[in-house]
Amino acid sequence: MTRIALILALTALPAVAGDVEIVAAEATPSGDAWRFSVTLRHADTGWDHYADGWEVLGPDGNRLGFRELLHPHVNEQPFTRSLNGVQIPGGVTEVTIRAHDNVHGWAEETLTLTLPR
Secondary structure: OHHHHHHHHHHOOOOOOOOOEEEEEEEEEEOOEEEEEEEEEOOOOEOOEOEEEEEEEOOOOOEEEEEEOOOOOOOOOOEEEEEEEEOOOOOOOEEEEEEEEOOOEEOOOOEEEEOOO
16 A cells, blocks of 8 residues: 555656756857857756756856846757857867756756867
8 A cells, every 4th residue: 555655646746857958069159259059958847947048167167158048948859049249268278068947056967168269
């Protein structure tokens, strides 16, 4: 009886979206700045839990750019969004991409991207 109650309790739990996964990222020089395109995967469940942004960090951990995601992408997974006009300091050859969701905050996994120079 206890095993059945446990199984029923577990199946009654709502689906939980985990951390945002960075599937791919690309950096393209655009004049004096850079354009970043980042593909994310997240089990968005709606406005209560969705991937709501990603950022570009320099080697020193300082934010170089941030792309806010203004709505859930429940039926569009994975999805790609871009950010233009990111200024990269001279001599920087790698950046880190980090993703965020509105429940768990910043995902532990990041992606290091070597800039094509």
